[in-house]
Amino acid sequence: MLLVSLLLCRVAVSAQTLAERLGYPPGTKLIIVHADDLGEIHAVNAAAMKALQGGTINSASLMVPCPWFPEMADYAKSHPDADFGLHLTLTSERVYYRWSPVASSHKVPSLLDENGYFHHDWEHNTHVNPKEVEVELRAQIERALAMGVRPTHLDSHQYRLIMNGKELFEVMLRVAHAYKLPVFVTRDWFADYSYLQASLRSDDIVLDHTVTIEPEVPPEKWAEFYLAALKNLKPGVTEFVIHPGYDDEELRAATRERSTWGSAWRQRDFDFFTSDQFREVLAQQHIQLITWRELVRAAAASK
Amino acid sequence: MLLVSLLLCRVAVSAQTLAERLGYPPGTKLIIVHADDLGEIHAVNAAAMKALQGGTINSASLMVPCPWFPEMADYAKSHPDADFGLHLTLTSERVYYRWSPVASSHKVPSLLDENGYFHHDWEHNTHVNPKEVEVELRAQIERALAMGVRPTHLDSHQYRLIMNGKELFEVMLRVAHAYKLPVFVTRDWFADYSYLQASLRSDDIVLDHTVTIEPEVPPEKWAEFYLAALKNLKPGVTEFVIHPGYDDEELRAATRERSTWGSAWRQRDFDFFTSDQFREVLAQQHIQLITWRELVRAAAASK
Numbered sequence: 347m348l349l350v351s352l353l354l355c356r357v358a359v360s361a362q363t364l365a366e367r368l369g370y371p372p373g374t375k376l377i378i379v380h381a382d383d384l385g386e387i388h389a390v391n392a393a394a395m396k397a398l399q400g401g402t403i404n405s406a407s408l409m410v411p412c413p414w415f416p417e418m419a420d421y422a423k424s425h426p427d428a429d430f431g432l433h434l435t436l437t438s439e440r441v442y443y444r445w446s447p448v449a450s451s452h453k454v455p456s457l458l459d460e461n462g463y464f465h466h467d468w469e470h471n472t473h474v475n476p477k478e479v480e481v482e483l484r485a486q487i488e489r490a491l492a493m494g495v496r497p498t499h500l501d502s503h504q505y506r507l508i509m510n511g512k513e514l515f516e517v518m519l520r521v522a523h524a525y526k527l528p529v530f531v532t533r534d535w536f537a538d539y540s541y542l543q544a545s546l547r548s549d550d551i552v553l554d555h556t557v558t559i560e561p562e563v564p565p566e567k568w569a570e571f572y573l574a575a576l577k578n579l580k581p582g583v584t585e586f587v588i589h590p591g592y593d594d595e596e597l598r599a600a601t602r603e604r605s606t607w608g609s610a611w612r613q614r615d616f617d618f619f620t621s622d623q624f625r626e627v628l629a630q631q632h633i634q635l636i637t638w639r640e641l642v643r644a645a646a647a648s649k
Numbered sequence: 650m651l652l653v654s655l656l657l658c659r660v661a662v663s664a665q666t667l668a669e670r671l672g673y674p675p676g677t678k679l680i681i682v683h684a685d686d687l688g689e690i691h692a693v694n695a696a697a698m699k700a701l702q703g704g705t706i707n708s709a710s711l712m713v714p715c716p717w718f719p720e721m722a723d724y725a726k727s728h729p730d731a732d733f734g735l736h737l738t739l740t741s742e743r744v745y746y747r748w749s750p751v752a753s754s755h756k757v758p759s760l761l762d763e764n765g766y767f768h769h770d771w772e773h774n775t776h777v778n779p780k781e782v783e784v785e786l787r788a789q790i791e792r793a794l795a796m797g798v799r800p801t802h803l804d805s806h807q808y809r810l811i812m813n814g815k816e817l818f819e820v821m822l823r824v825a826h827a828y829k830l831p832v833f834v835t836r837d838w839f840a841d842y843s844y845l846q847a848s849l850r851s852d853d854i855v856l857d858h859t860v861t862i863e864p865e866v867p868p869e870k871w872a873e874f875y876l877a878a879l880k881n882l883k884p885g886v887t888e889f890v891i892h893p894g895y896d897d898e899e900l901r902a903a904t905r906e907r908s909t910w911g912s913a914w915r916q917r918d919f920d921f922f923t924s925d926q927f928r929e930v931l932a933q934q935h936i937q938l939i940t941w942r943e944l945v946r947a948a949a950a951s952k
Contacts, residue, residue: 388746388898388899388902388903389898389899392898392902412716413715413716413746413747413748414745414746415747416744416745416746416747417745417746417902420744420745441719441723442717442719442720442723443691443716443717443719443720444716444718444719445716446749448765450753450754450755451753451754452753452755452756453755460795461792461795461796462751462792489764489765492763492764493764592898594897594898594899595691595692595695595895595897595898595899596691596692596897596898596899599691599695599720600691
């Protein structure tokens with residue numbers, strides 16, 4: 347069972363699990379502590395850069411269409427070992443602060459609202475054209491490459507490309523294969539989204555689990571939620587999807603229309619994942635950090 | 650001479666000056682205190698909204714392509730009497746924080762750098778196509794109108810459309826005439842840019858003078874510079890072009906590659922133009938505030 351739960355590949359391409367190939371014994375608990383939304387807002391970039399320096403947040407993904415992306419591209423160039431993916435973005439979900447596609451807008455009309463921004467949300471009557479999604483994803487990756495970012499993985503802002511049907515997931519997967527990049531997918535999602543498993547190739551990396559905090563957790567229970575998740579962690583590779591940021595004037599203004607994934611929320615994530623308490627529980631529970639770069643190397647070595 | 654200096658129209662369309670039509674006696678000193686760059690950065694929006702509320706900054710212009718424009722569009726809708734023009738923008742002059750055209754990029758290739766942002770600067774080898782400029786200016790105005798802004802005037806970010814030749818100025822003027830909006834032009838510029846005077850129509854509003862602070866002024870002389878300008882003010886209508894902002898983490902990060910028109914600069918402008926000292930010198934010197942909206946009404950009434 348332990349061997350099975352450590353499997354990172356849907357279909358094992360060798361008798362060893364990925365964790366074993368990395369040199370870990372069966373039963374090892376590995377986590378990626380992954381900061382989302384870099385590039386969106388300076389207060390998010392600044393918090394992430396600080397936390398990455400501390401080392402307990404060890405991976406992140408960048409929103410290429412957002413105005414502060416150049417700051418992260420510059421950082422990525424001067425920190426070539428940083429574990430940065432691209433946070434593929436198809437929505438502009440805030441109200442007072444907005445962004446638009448990277449692709450020429452005439453090529454992606456179904457992704458635009460009436461003012462030329464990405465849709466604020468995808469409603470029942472929003473018909474997103476998968477061909478246009480592919481054009482936009484490729485444009486985001488090409489801009490990142492042109493600006494010196496060498497991404498380690500791809501994931502999807504607001505899980506739009508994961509949870510909106512087989513067709514959009516297959517677009518993401520096709521683009522990922524074209525650029526030889528892994529996509530953040532976890533077996534936790536297979537029950538609810540069966541097309542994920544059906545679409546993946548045998549050589550695609552699949553994480554075992556993911557943990558992310560939800561609006562149901564009250565602010566005073568923040569640390570308690572994460573501590574419980576860490577104490578109950580299952581063997582294998584788990585990605586903690588977190589949203590650190592500094593609760594300052596910029597972030598408060600940019601997110602003020604709702605508190606979910608808002609400014610105070612992001613400060614709480616920053617505080618927990620840069621705390622001594624977090625370091626201590628990692629040591630107590632024998633939990634080890636791992637990056638996307640290490641997973642990819644292990645997968646390549648096993649071929 | 651006083652009458653002549655008060656003329657706001659290049660060719661008088663009636664014997665009265667615009668100041669007289671507004672009800673002011675000859676010799677009256679009128680100023681527009683105009684904040685530039687709203688929409689670019691939240692710290693600029695926040696400072697401008699605070700200063701507009703105080704009343705000593707009484708006009709401003711908005712950068713439609715910038716990510717914080719929706720915040721100002723929202724403010725404009727709830728403050729329909731605010732004197733807001735559009736700060737027509739064709740450059741993205743910062744390094745870590747960038748923006749792109751409103752028009753579909755395939756329509757305006759000459760305005761784009763290699764990554765799809767507006768050019769950081771216009772170099773000797775940057776060939777900006779005037780037809781594409783017109784497409785982009787119209788797209789900026791159309792987005793502003795669609796988002797509920799009713800602009801009172803047009804001006805040009807970094808004076809690109811004023812100081813880069815007759816052809817670009819005539820594009821701006823043609824668009825302004827199409828939308829029945831005045832353009833910020835002052836007789837101070839006629840000596841250096843003779844095509845301005847040659848291109849203007851007899852019914853175009855032309856301000857008498859402009860004052861703006863330059864990098865040569867050291868920080869400790871900021872108030873001294875403005876006080877001298879106010880004490881030596883000539884009769885007629887003068888626009889003070891200022892750049893208020895809050896010197897906070899966001900503004901420092903966005904402008905950190907150079908100090909000119911940077912974060913501390915903008916805080917100094919905010920501080921002076923919201924100070925009691927500024928109010929007092931206005932009263933002492935019998936200087937009166939006027940808006941673009943009032944100028945347009947007076948011009949319309951005189952026809």
